[in-house]
Structures are given as structure tokens and as C-alpha cells.
Amino acid sequence: MTAHRAPEGYDPHAFEPFAVTVDLAVLTIREESLRVLLVERAREPYAGSWALPGGFVLPRESAETAARRELAEETGLSGTTVAGLHLEQLRTYTEPDRDPRMRVVSVAFTALVPDPPEPRGGGDAAQARWIPYGTHAPLAFDHDRILADAHERVGAKLEYTCLATAFCPPEFTLGELRQVYETVWGVELDRPNFRRKVLATPGFVRAVEGPPRLTGGRGKPAALYRAGGATALHPPLLRPEGRSS
Amino acid sequence: MTAHRAPEGYDPHAFEPFAVTVDLAVLTIREESLRVLLVERAREPYAGSWALPGGFVLPRESAETAARRELAEETGLSGTTVAGLHLEQLRTYTEPDRDPRMRVVSVAFTALVPDPPEPRGGGDAAQARWIPYGTHAPLAFDHDRILADAHERVGAKLEYTCLATAFCPPEFTLGELRQVYETVWGVELDRPNFRRKVLATPGFVRAVEGPPRLTGGRGKPAALYRAGGATALHPPLLRPEGRSS
DNA sequence: TCCTTAAGAGTCATGTTGACTATAAAGGGT
């Protein structure tokens, strides 16, 4: 091995430093479509382009803390609400020229948000919006790649974890849960089979006692469920055609 | 949003910078046990402790390039050999105090090596060795956590990808492939069932034409196989009890 | 009132898996 850690006399200011940022792929489901929170850049580079929200990791913050702080700022959700959201490290993007100004290493996160609030713009972003996945022009920096990786990861995790409930409000119907799968995977699932599978998986969902009904529009009222305690799905709920990872 | 990217007049040297390193969890299978490449630290902090190999990301390198360079240096394998090994980003560790000297963000990788060569020591490492997983004293920094995450990830990926062949030499028997699963998962698998599953998965392995036999010790000679082109396993090969991710 | 939509109960054939049995082909020991 060469220099495993900073040598004893290492001077942090001696060479061109790395900047460390977080980028967030914030996903939600609204009106039958998978949407991602994007901001329009107000300044160069990529002024006028859309990008994933994100920002610098502060000197005494972990990347996850920074991500949660940015998430609260971008979505306008309260800190306590954001604390309950699903936030997961995706991967880190380190290509030397990914930012034309300087060396920036970005730790990307995926966040899943139920029931999306209207985002606030502000800062050096012209505006922030929930854009249907795949309908936007190419994003700034390498954000198309990050977003594609996030979509791929979420799609794969739906197969073998109970992650889908993270897209749903505290109480939801099996129809809403099924829509999560259909929207992320871009397929249609057989209702009775989906229902059988979910209910047969211990800990995936828990029936809500109260009035066993709810109206979302037409059709027979559906029973309400809450997320169960389980995190893994054994056996998994595989995509119809499907690849993974 | 606050400051999405470095403002125009941003001075890279203005504040305490982050250092960016890579850490490698290099795994192999030798003598029926899962082993990890560890180095003994020659200097403070954690002098005398064992740690994962790793080092700085150079100014014009991506993290993956740095990881592959370190991997070649640590294992003594040639650059062309290392180019063929499975190397995958695990996650990034960013706790502010993970290194007592300065702010270090570390991008961790998992590497899978068949047929482990003897490592070379050198640099500021006292020595480097293949240590059976779980038998070592607590590692330096947060490397126990990184190593546990790597083990968990590899175990999970064996379920739904063809990753197991990355632990095997170019030609291997189904017994060797089964040992990969048994060693990483710490379970025993039923031979006929394992065989049936692997052979029934298109593209997992390809039979080698030549002399359909090989001697590893006692028992009937086994046919040889090579890795097939597939990367995903559908349906997956689930762990006996098992959780995932 | 009829039609449409969605929930939810059930059926049936097929595919996969776990548990086992049996046979073949080596090596080691006596």
C-alpha cells in the first residue's frame, strides 16, 4: 500500500481540495405518474437547465444529515416530517470533470415522499417542481445518470423489500400500494394476485380496524392498511419480465 | 434551496477542505473460509491495528480508478488482471469524526478475488494478510462497519445476481460454486437442489466441452463450467432462512 | 336503472422449491 491515510504532517490546505456535496433524487407518486423533484438553475454553469436539488456538506455534518437538511429546505416539509421519510444513500459520483468549476464529489441519495407538498423555490434556484419521470429535458451535470440509477435502485428494491409503503401515506389501500408498483415498474399487475401476495407476506401491511372503507373515486370502497414492521419480502415480489441490479 | 453549487466566486482554498479516500473490502474464498485482505497499520492513529486497505483519491482520478489502483498495489496482481476483477462501489462513509486527524470522506468498494495471491506489504503498512472473516480484532476507524456492510451486500447479491462466479477461477465445478454460497452465507445447501437451480437458470453457467472431469480431492470427478453471460438471477436463489438488504 | 370501475373472494394449472433416495466414480485404509 502507498499512503493509506494522511501522513502525520499532512497539511489540509496544501493542495487543491475536493468539495463534497449531496444530490437528492426525491421521488413521489402523483396522478398516476412517478415524479421527481427538480430545480431550475439560476446561474452558470447550466443556467436554465433543470437539476436535482442538493448542496454542500457542511464541515461538521455527515452526508446524510446534509441530505435531510436539504430535503427539508427543498420540499418545505418540517424537520420532524422529514425525519420520518425514507432516505437512502444511492452511490457517490466522483468523475473528475463532472463539475466544470472544480473537483466535486457528490454523494447521491434517494428519498421517497408520500403525498407531495408543493415545493418552494428560492436560493439560487429559479423554481422547483415535481416533474414526471422521463419527461424532462436532459439535466445538468451528471444528474440524468444519478436519476436513472435512483429509478433502477428503487425498482429493484420494490421486488425484495417493503419499500413501497414509503410512497404511501400512513393509511393506504391495497390499490394505492399496487399503483406504486405499477407506476415505478411501468407495468400493470393483476389485482387479485397482488392482493394475495401482499396479504400473504407477514408484516408487509397491517389491516386498520376502524371503518373498513374509503373513497378515492369510483368503485367499491377499499379497506385501509398501515405499513407492517417487516422490511424484507421473502419470497420477493418479482417484476413481470424483469432484470435486477 | 440554499447554495446548490459553488457560487461563482467560490474559492476552493477558503475553508477547511475534505479529503477523499477509498477503502477496499477485498473478499476471497480460501480453504473453506471467507477471507478479507487486511493491512496492519504502521503509524498513528490506530498503529498496530488492522484496517482495510485504501488510500487517497488523486486529483485527476475517479474513486473507481483509485480503488483499482490500490487493489493492484495491495494484492500484487497485474493491472490487466485487476481490470477483470469484480469491483463495486459499496457506499460512502462521511461521519465528521471518523478520522481523528481531519475531515475524511471515504468511498468504500467491495472487490471479489478468485484464487488469492499472497499480498505484498509495504508503504506505511506493516504487513498485509488474508484474514478469515470475523476472526480479527476490531479494525481501525469505522472499518468494522464497512466490512460488515460489504459482507451483507455480497450475501444479498448472491441471491439475485450471478455474482458468485466472481469468486471462482475461469473454470470451476458446481461444487466450488456451491461453496461460495455456503461460505458467504454460512449455511449448507442441498447439492442436488443447488445443481438443479443453477443449471436451470439460463446464462448462469456454461458447460466446458473438454475432458468432463477434474480432481479436487476425493469423490467422483466433476464437470467444469464457465461463467455464463447472465448477470441477474430470475427467479432468485434465496437464502434458507434469510433476510435481505 | 344501467353501465363502468374497482375491491375482494376463489379456482385451476403450472412452475419452483425443499426433502430425500439412489447410483456412479473417485481416494484411502487395511
Added chain:
DNA sequence: ACCCTTTATAGTCAACATGACTCTTAAGGA
């Protein structure tokens, strides 16, 4: 040589899971 142990490989069988459907119930809308 012979027997025993070890490992590969071929099958069998029942339990389980899944995909494709059918049918009934309970809304809302025209």
C-alpha cells in the same frame, strides 16, 4: 483386493407460489 468415505449427478414427490381467470359486491355517473 475390498470396504468405507466422499462427492457428483440423476430422479421423485409433495408443498408452495404464481399467473391467468371468473365471479360477486359496492360504489359513482349518465
